[in-house]
Amino acid sequence: MHRWSELFIPTLREAPADAEVASHKFLVRAGYIRQLAAGIYSYLFMGQRSFNKIMAIVRHEMDTIGQEFFLPAIHPREIWEASGRWALIGDNMFRLKDRKGADLCLGFTHEEVMTDIARKELRSYKQLPQIWYQIQTKFRDEPRPKSGLLRVRQFTMKDAYSFDIDAAGLDVSYKKHYDVYCRIFDRCGLKYRVVEAHSGAMGGSQSHEFMVRTLAGEDLIVSCEKCNYAANMEKATSKLAPVDDLKPEGDGKPLLVHTPGKGAIADVAEFLKISPQQDIKTVAYMAQKLSEGGDKTLEQPVIVFLRGDHSVNETKLLALVKASQLRPMQAEELELFFQGPGGFIGPIGLVPRPADLLGLWPDSSRETIKQRHPQFSAVTENPRNVSVVLDEALVGRSNMICGANKLDYHFRNVTPGKDFQYTVAADVRSVTAGEACPNCGAPLRIDTAVEIGHIFKLGYKYSESMGARVLDRNGKEVTPIMGSYGIGIERILTAIVEQNNDENGFWLPPQVAPFEIVVVPTNVADDKVRSTAEDIARRLDSAGFDVLLDDRDERPGVKFKDADLVGIPFRVTVGKKVTEGTIEVVQRSTREMRDASISAITEYFEKLLRPAH
RNA sequence: CGGGGAGUGGCUCAGCCUGGUAGAGCACCUGGUUCGGGACCAGGGGGUCGGAGGUUCAAAUCCUCUCUCCCCGACCA
Numbered sequence: 001m002h003r004w005s006e007l008f009i010p011t012l013r014e015a016p017a018d019a020e021v022a023s024h025k026f027l028v029r030a031g032y033i034r035q036l037a038a039g040i041y042s043y044l045f046m047g048q049r050s051f052n053k054i055m056a057i058v059r060h061e062m063d064t065i066g067q068e069f070f071l072p073a074i075h076p077r078e079i080w081e082a083s084g085r086w087a088l089i090g091d092n093m094f095r096l097k098d099r100k101g102a103d104l105c106l107g108f109t110h111e112e113v114m115t116d117i118a119r120k121e122l123r124s125y126k127q128l129p130q131i132w133y134q135i136q137t138k139f140r141d142e143p144r145p146k147s148g149l150l151r152v153r154q155f156t157m158k159d160a161y162s163f164d165i166d167a168a169g170l171d172v173s174y175k176k177h178y179d180v181y182c183r184i185f186d187r188c189g190l191k192y193r194v195v196e197a198h199s200g201a202m203g204g205s206q207s208h209e210f211m212v213r214t215l216a217g218e219d220l221i222v223s224c225e226k227c228n229y230a231a232n233m234e235k236a237t238s239k240l241a242p243v244d245d246l247k248p249e250g251d252g253k254p255l256l257v258h259t260p261g262k263g264a265i266a267d268v269a270e271f272l273k274i275s276p277q278q279d280i281k282t283v284a285y286m287a288q289k290l291s292e293g294g295d296k297t298l299e300q301p302v303i304v305f306l307r308g309d310h311s312v313n314e315t316k317l318l319a320l321v322k323a324s325q326l327r328p329m330q331a332e333e334l335e336l337f338f339q340g341p342g343g344f345i346g347p348i349g350l351v352p353r354p355a356d357l358l359g360l361w362p363d364s365s366r367e368t369i370k371q372r373h374p375q376f377s378a379v380t381e382n383p384r385n386v387s388v389v390l391d392e393a394l395v396g397r398s399n400m401i402c403g404a405n406k407l408d409y410h411f412r413n414v415t416p417g418k419d420f421q422y423t424v425a426a427d428v429r430s431v432t433a434g435e436a437c438p439n440c441g442a443p444l445r446i447d448t449a450v451e452i453g454h455i456f457k458l459g460y461k462y463s464e465s466m467g468a469r470v471l472d473r474n475g476k477e478v479t480p481i482m483g484s485y486g487i488g489i490e491r492i493l494t495a496i497v498e499q500n501n502d503e504n505g506f507w508l509p510p511q512v513a514p515f516e517i518v519v520v521p522t523n524v525a526d527d528k529v530r531s532t533a534e535d536i537a538r539r540l541d542s543a544g545f546d547v548l549l550d551d552r553d554e555r556p557g558v559k560f561k562d563a564d565l566v567g568i569p570f571r572v573t574v575g576k577k578v579t580e581g582t583i584e585v586v587q588r589s590t591r592e593m594r595d596a597s598i599s600a601i602t603e604y605f606e607k608l609l610r611p612a613h
Numbered sequence: 614c615g616g617g618g619a620g621u622g623g624c625u626c627a628g629c630c631u632g633g634u635a636g637a638g639c640a641c642c643u644g645g646u647u648c649g650g651g652a653c654c655a656g657g658g659g660g661u662c663g664g665a666g667g668u669u670c671a672a673a674u675c676c677u678c679u680c681u682c683c684c685c686g687a688c689c690a
Contacts, residue, residue, distance in 0.1 A: 010623085012623090012624055012625095012639095012640090013624075013625085013639060013640080013651065014624055014625050014639080015624090015625090016624075016625085017619080017624090017625070017626085017682095017683080018619085018682060018683045018684090019683090020683075020684070035682090037681085037682085038681085038682065038683085091688095092688085092689070092690095108690090109690075138690090140689080140690080142688085142689065143614080143687075143688050143689070144684095144685095144686090144687085144688075144689085146683085146684080151689085157690090209690090218689090325688085451690075454690060456690095486690065488690085504650095522648070522649055523648050523649090524648095525647095525648075526648085554648090554651090555647080555648055555649090555650090555651080555652060556648065556649045556650065557648090557649075557650040557651050557652080558650085558651050558652095559649095559650090559651095560649075560650045560651085561650065561651050562651085564650090573649075575649060576649075584649095
């Protein structure tokens with residue numbers, strides 16, 4: 001049993017001025033956390049106690065499918081070189097040197113370390129499958145930490161890695177994680193949604209994110225009102241309603257039309273009395289990525305054509321061209337590739353690079369295009385180097401409007417595939433709310449959400465690059481296939497607080513709350529009240545409940561306010577009614593208040609909190 | 614990195630424009646009265662005004678530089 005008078009629970013009447021979202025305000029006010037620097041927090045007694053309970057649930061469930069490890073937080077450069085990510089990750093990785101000048105980094109994630117163990121130790125298919133996990137601190141030097149614990153530079157992650165002999169094995173390991181994650185989040189009392197996700201920088205084929213809807217979230221999820229379709233914005237697709245194509249004019253060949261001063265899609269549509277859906281939007285990027293050595297930025301032009309009312313989903317595009325960044329082309333670059341001015345650029349005249357060269361980059365020894373500015377000789381010598389991406393929504397369309405690469409002119413009668421060629425047709429647009437669900441056709445909705453868990457099928461990315469090999473049953477050397485699975489511990493608590501709060505504070509489910517019950521004597525100067533509260537707290541404690549006795553010599557109002565603030569799901573108020581043998585039990589979430597008998601209080605909570613017994 | 618905002622006692626803030634040597638509420642300590650929704654009275658402790666430099670007889674206040682934090686964007690598992 002814990003006594004509040006002896007604990008350090010520094011509650012605040014007012015939220016710190018720099019706290020913006022509910023979870024940040026309340027976790028600070030409730031004395032769970034304190035900030036040390038941007039995106040770096042100390043966890044105090046109450047916070048750590050809650051995290052420990054969350055981690056216990058995670059551990060308990062993970063132990064049903066895997067084995068717990070504990071890996072180093074400091075890694076040598078070499079393993080990150082081996083996977084190719086030392087250069088790829090960039091400024092988000094904390095890097096340091098040891099006294100000998102050797103490069104080290106703080107663990108950003110642990111694929112490399114786990115794969116290093118696997119490549120050194122795993123020899124035979126008989127050792128597979130393996131699922132290894134840990135609960136460990138991760139360090140990520142975020143460009144913009146924000147919203148309290150929602151986006152930080154140091155946090156705790158449960159990360160797991162699976163090694164299987166083949167894809168069918170990976171399917172099994174993946175499914176195990178999927179199911180265990182659902183059990184974990186259910187036990188934490190979270191309302192969440194599992195969405196299809198893009199595997200992004202981690203690489204790999206299949207991926208799901210476990211998302212909690214909240215306005216504080218930074219991710220967008222698309223979900224169907226009717227069926228269970230749900231996807232991350234970067235992955236979501238929709239069924240588009242058919243569009244009426246324009247009738248061809250004249251001989252049906254592209255026809256130059258004068259559109260003076262009408263560069264923007266909306267202006268062109270109005271001027272020509274067409275719908276933006278009949279216009280082709282051109283978006284020109286320079287795709288960028290670091291060279292193998294990490295010392296140079298490689299660039300290549302990528303031009304996207306899509307329906308006039310659609311917008312590019314840059315994440316989809318990045319994955320398609322295997323780039324790490326996109327920047328809009330500058331005016332002189334537009335001139336170079338289109339030989340036309342911004343606002344009037346279009347596909348006709350471009351020479352798309354062949355599909356088999358998509359995503360292929362100039363080798364690292366070559367100077368960047370930027371450095372060759374202003375001549376751009378590297379590219380002008382080789383116009384095939386332009387990747388032309390056609391959004392899928394334009395496939396099969398005809399007689400569209402597009403920029404003519406000539407000031408104040410557009411083309412009519414333009415049919416993709418006929419009047420211009422492209423490198424590849426792919427889904428590179430963003431879904432918007434209200435479009436039809438790809439499964440059932442019902443309207444899609446878009447919500448902000450927090451990502452609390454993520455599971456990936458990594459494939460061979462790390463095992464291959466780092467050289468993990470085992471012998472199969474035929475004695476043939478094969479590369480194990482991997483999966484990687486993460487849960488953000490702090491985000492579980494943060495998401496729960498975002499889901500369960502009111503003007504006075506928040507409440508946690510008993511299984512993750514720092515205490516299940518707070519016993520509040522209204523006046524410790526009253527012997528009868530004080531001793532009854534002591535007795536109740538002691539009996540509940542003996543019965544195995546996590547009890548906090550608020551034995552502070554404070555006025556009742558102060559104690560009630562604090563009790564409401566700090567996330568404890570049940571309050572037992574010991575006051576005047578002790579003379580009648582009665583106390584009150586208040587459920588924080590509903591504010592529901594019930595009298596209970598002092599003598600039967602243990603049984604009362606047994607029924608409430610331990611229904612299985 | 615671009616744009617915006619803010620740094621004054623533990624928390625929330627006033628004072629800055631118009632320079633004169635720092636204040637309020639809450640919190641904290643002592644004593645007393647109180648005790649069912651953030652009490653009251655009396656006394657008290659605590660601040661290099663983010664830092665450095667400059668202007669001035671005099672700087673929280675004016676000027677220059679700088680650091681930090683927050684928000685929006687870019688970016689991001």
